[in-house]
Amino acid sequence: MSLKNDTQNYSQTFSREHLNYLKDIKRQKILILSSRIILLVAFFLIWEVAAKFKWIDPFITSQPSRMWDTFLSLHQNGSLYKHIGITISETIIGFVSGTLLGSLMAILLWWSDFLSKVLDPYLVVLNSLPKVALGPIIIVFFGAGYSAIITMALLVSLFTTIIGVFSGLRQVDKEKITLLKTFGANKKQILTKVVIPASFPTIMNALRINVGLSWVGVIMGEFLVSKAGLGYLIVYGSQVFQLDTVMTSVIILAIAAALMYIGVSYLEKMVLEKRI
Amino acid sequence: MTTPIVKINNLSKIFHSPKEETLAVKDFSLEVRAGEFVVLVGPSGCGKSTILSALAGLIKPSAGEIIYNPNKAIKKKPSIGYMLQQDHLFQWRTILQNAILGLEIQNKNTKENILKTRKLLEVYGLGDFINHYPNQLSGGMRQRAALIRTLAVDPEILLLDEPFSALDYQTRLAVADDIGSIIKNEKRTAVMVTHDISEAISMADRVVVLSKRPGMVKKIHEIKLSCSKQTPIIRREAPEFREYFNEIWKELDVHVS
Numbered sequence: 288m289s290l291k292n293d294t295q296n297y298s299q300t301f302s303r304e305h306l307n308y309l310k311d312i313k314r315q316k317i318l319i320l321s322s323r324i325i326l327l328v329a330f331f332l333i334w335e336v337a338a339k340f341k342w343i344d345p346f347i348t349s350q351p352s353r354m355w356d357t358f359l360s361l362h363q364n365g366s367l368y369k370h371i372g373i374t375i376s377e378t379i380i381g382f383v384s385g386t387l388l389g390s391l392m393a394i395l396l397w398w399s400d401f402l403s404k405v406l407d408p409y410l411v412v413l414n415s416l417p418k419v420a421l422g423p424i425i426i427v428f429f430g431a432g433y434s435a436i437i438t439m440a441l442l443v444s445l446f447t448t449i450i451g452v453f454s455g456l457r458q459v460d461k462e463k464i465t466l467l468k469t470f471g472a473n474k475k476q477i478l479t480k481v482v483i484p485a486s487f488p489t490i491m492n493a494l495r496i497n498v499g500l501s502w503v504g505v506i507m508g509e510f511l512v513s514k515a516g517l518g519y520l521i522v523y524g525s526q527v528f529q530l531d532t533v534m535t536s537v538i539i540l541a542i543a544a545a546l547m548y549i550g551v552s553y554l555e556k557m558v559l560e561k562r563i
Numbered sequence: 564m565t566t567p568i569v570k571i572n573n574l575s576k577i578f579h580s581p582k583e584e585t586l587a588v589k590d591f592s593l594e595v596r597a598g599e600f601v602v603l604v605g606p607s608g609c610g611k612s613t614i615l616s617a618l619a620g621l622i623k624p625s626a627g628e629i630i631y632n633p634n635k636a637i638k639k640k641p642s643i644g645y646m647l648q649q650d651h652l653f654q655w656r657t658i659l660q661n662a663i664l665g666l667e668i669q670n671k672n673t674k675e676n677i678l679k680t681r682k683l684l685e686v687y688g689l690g691d692f693i694n695h696y697p698n699q700l701s702g703g704m705r706q707r708a709a710l711i712r713t714l715a716v717d718p719e720i721l722l723l724d725e726p727f728s729a730l731d732y733q734t735r736l737a738v739a740d741d742i743g744s745i746i747k748n749e750k751r752t753a754v755m756v757t758h759d760i761s762e763a764i765s766m767a768d769r770v771v772v773l774s775k776r777p778g779m780v781k782k783i784h785e786i787k788l789s790c791s792k793q794t795p796i797i798r799r800e801a802p803e804f805r806e807y808f809n810e811i812w813k814e815l816d817v818h819v820s
Contacts, residue, residue, distance in 0.1 A: 462647055469619055469645035470665040470716065480668065484655050 381440025389448025440504030455489025605773030644718030
């Protein structure tokens with residue numbers, strides 16, 4: 288008997304048609320990438336030009352060159368990194384704690400069928416409740432500081448994590464669990480040997496969604512209470528009508544969020560590949 | 564060879580759902596002797612798998628009893644190995660890691676036992692694949708790996724629940740031959756469930772024919788085939804094979820309506 292995938296050492300001589308096919312794929316890729324770049328550059332260029340010729344009012348819309356100046360001055364007085372650092376650390380803490388707590392509670396629900404049935408309607412209600420409505424309560428409970436912001440980030444991602452991970456744990460093939468039972472496995476062994484590893488892809492997927500939700504929670508929290516961070520910069524900038532600060536912060540926020548998303552996606556890919 | 568290893572007395576099992584209750588098995592009695600290969604055949608839904616589950620202790624009988632080692636003073640439940648329709652090898656484990664799953668669960672994953680499992684894999688042609696992942700193996704090899712995972716915990720009784728039904732016909736013949744020979748070779752007691760009559764006759768020492776639901780014993784055939792080698796494929800060529808087939812076919816009383 289031979290290996291199923293013995294295509295590893297396929298021949299290196301291709302037909303002309305195949306070479307053309309490969310070339311087409313490459314051309315398509317380059318076209319997509321260059322279009323993306325052009326779109327981005329054009330967007331900022333038109334913005335800049337429109338503001339310069341006063342087609343739009345740069346006092347309200349800001350303009351890329353002014354945003355760059357703002358960026359540089361924030362960079363020079365060092366406050367840029369303080370704000371970015373605070374927001375990112377709040378996000379990471381919110382993300383990690385939301386994921387850990389959510390996964391832990393999902394495992395608890397998996398463990399006790401009774402508990403999961405009892406709590407089901409509450410989870411549904413809490414999940415559909417817009418968490419920003421809890422903002423004022425959180426501020427009263429935790430004070431107007433970091434803990435309130437992190438609590439906000441945690442709450443935003445917690446219930447989706449519980450529901451997502453729990454359904455992942457429950458979708459594990461019943462027969463695989465039967466197999467373990469035939470060996471006399473106890474509940475803890477079923478959980479660690481099959482249920483968690485088998486639902487790993489679902490859990491990683493929940494993680495990826497959580498990154499975005501944590502950002503939402505943190506920025507919402509900063510809008511409400513903070514004295515520092517990118518969300519604070521945005522709110523403060525709009526209050527004193529410095530649209531340059533607002534726009535710059537939004538762009539930095541977009542880049543930071545994208546980087547974190549890419550990081551988690553990369554982590555997901557690595558972990559899943561390792562287990563094939 | 565004639566000492567009974569397990570005795571089932573008047574086993575009945577009812578399954579419950581909010582709408583109805585279903586009597587799956589009724590008054591089923593059977594004695595399995597040490598070292599023999601018993602095959603249960605019957606129409607689908609006749610409770611064959613239920614009997615295996617009860618033997619494995621996965622479900623509680625509604626009535627009746629299962630006595631292990633009835634002739635011995637200590638009626639301890641023997642260790643049991645169960646093989647399912649799908650191989651259920653775990654994607655995230657290598658073949659060796661899959662094979663020692665049962666040992667891990669029973670906290671018997673000593674160096675010695677792992678080495679023994681490795682030997683089994685080598686003896687049965689999987690030596691080069693112990694560090695491969697299941698999706699790199701063919702269906703037949705995977706089923707063999709699943710059998711070794713079952714054998715690794717050294718079970719006294721093997722329960723096989725339609726272990727080949729997920730395979731295509733050609734592979735199925737080859738794998739049945741393969742697995743049948745391994746079980747004979749390792750001198751295990753086996754109880755298998757199938758709805759394939761030929762497969763049953765080719766592998767069994769005794770074939771138990773079950774009635775439609777609720778499953779009851781209709782007839783028990785001692786299979787005696789005159790052929791040179793007692794492997795499943797060669798046994799299919801024995802002159803008596805057809806007679807057994809026809810008899811069991813009639814007893815199963817299959818109608819398409």
